[in-house]
Amino acid sequence: MTEARIPLAGVIGSPVAHSRSPQLHGHWLRTYGIQGFYIPMDVTRQDLERVIRTLPLMGFVGINVTVPHKEDVLEIADKITDRATLIGAANTLIFRHDGTIHADNTDGYGFMENLRGGAPDWQPEDGPAVVLGAGGAARAVIAALSDAGVANIILTNRTRARAERLRDDFGQRVQVVDWVQAGNVLENASLVVNTTSLGMTGQPELRVPLDGLQAGTVVTDLVYAPLKTRLLCEAEQAGCTVVDGLGMLLHQAVPGFERWFGHRPTVDDATRAAALG
Ligand code: ATR
Numbered sequence: 130m131t132e133a134r135i136p137l138a139g140v141i142g143s144p145v146a147h148s149r150s151p152q153l154h155g156h157w158l159r160t161y162g163i164q165g166f167y168i169p170m171d172v173t174r175q176d177l178e179r180v181i182r183t184l185p186l187m188g189f190v191g192i193n194v195t196v197p198h199k200e201d202v203l204e205i206a207d208k209i210t211d212r213a214t215l216i217g218a219a220n221t222l223i224f225r226h227d228g229t230i231h232a233d234n235t236d237g238y239g240f241m242e243n244l245r246g247g248a249p250d251w252q253p254e255d256g257p258a259v260v261l262g263a264g265g266a267a268r269a270v271i272a273a274l275s276d277a278g279v280a281n282i283i284l285t286n287r288t289r290a291r292a293e294r295l296r297d298d299f300g301q302r303v304q305v306v307d308w309v310q311a312g313n314v315l316e317n318a319s320l321v322v323n324t325t326s327l328g329m330t331g332q333p334e335l336r337v338p339l340d341g342l343q344a345g346t347v348v349t350d351l352v353y354a355p356l357k358t359r360l361l362c363e364a365e366q367a368g369c370t371v372v373d374g375l376g377m378l379l380h381q382a383v384p385g386f387e388r389w390f391g392h393r394p395t396v397d398d399a400t401r402a403a404a405l406g
Pocket residue numbers: 261262263264265266267286287288291324325326327333
């Protein structure tokens with residue numbers, strides 16, 4: 130009698146020690162009594178392709194990909210979903226039985242699920258969404274907002290040219306304003322999203338003037354360390370609905386776990402505690 134192979138998954142990045150994903154997936158594996166493992170793997174760019182091609186031979190069913198490899202894995206994948214192509218990066222790989230590697234990007238899905246859970250009254254038709262930052266995370270957020278039907282996305286970034294490239298990729302619903310003008314566009318926003326690394330532990334503070342924030346606006350930060358950034362604290366004081374960034378991390382992990390381990394996991398308070406613990 131042959132025993133079933135134990136499914137393996139993990140996260141590839143460099144550095145990767147800070148990643149919360151092993152705790153998160155480990156929690157789900159235990160919760161659902163699934164025999165499987167999820168491990169962190171610190172891999173250099175130079176070794177990336179060789180490692181990824183070896184993993185399926187060892188019983189890996191897929192992996193998450195994090196900084197700095199999210200763009201590079203697209204060159205290794207055999208099939209790329211439309212949303213990963215549009216975003217220009219993948220965070221989830223699936224190793225198929227036929228030997229092919231499928232790449233997807235679930236960051237936008239994670240963002241939207243977190244937003245819907247934390248601000249259930251917010252609707253895409255409510256008005257302009259302001260997005261701070263124009264990096265990889267901003268691409269995923271803009272793709273998700275665009276899919277959800279937000280007609281007017283105001284994008285502002287320290288390096289304006291990067292924001293303009295996003296507008297070229299996503300079309301006229303994206304309007305670029307100068308970084309120094311960021312404070313002036315908050316007043317009419319139904320939603321404000323920080324996708325920059327500003328406000329993260331060890332990084333400079335976000336210095337955009339926030340006095341334009343109106344009660345009722347939904348404000349969310351992709352930064353989740355600390356959980357309550359200065360942006361979220363000031364937004365709360367202004368009467369805004371605030372949504373922290375941890376939920377995005379939890380929700381983006383759901384599709385991968387389901388594909389690899391065959392069980393759709395639930396995101397709840399225990400999941401949050403496990404990821405933080
Ligand atoms: P990610 O994939 O997480 O989005 P990224 O592509 O490195 O990471 O993007 C980081 C974002 O934070 C960018 O919008 C960056 O602005 P620039 O495009 O001008 O670099 C923004 N950012 C980082 N440090 C910043 C700072 N000190 N002031 C303003 N914006 C900053």
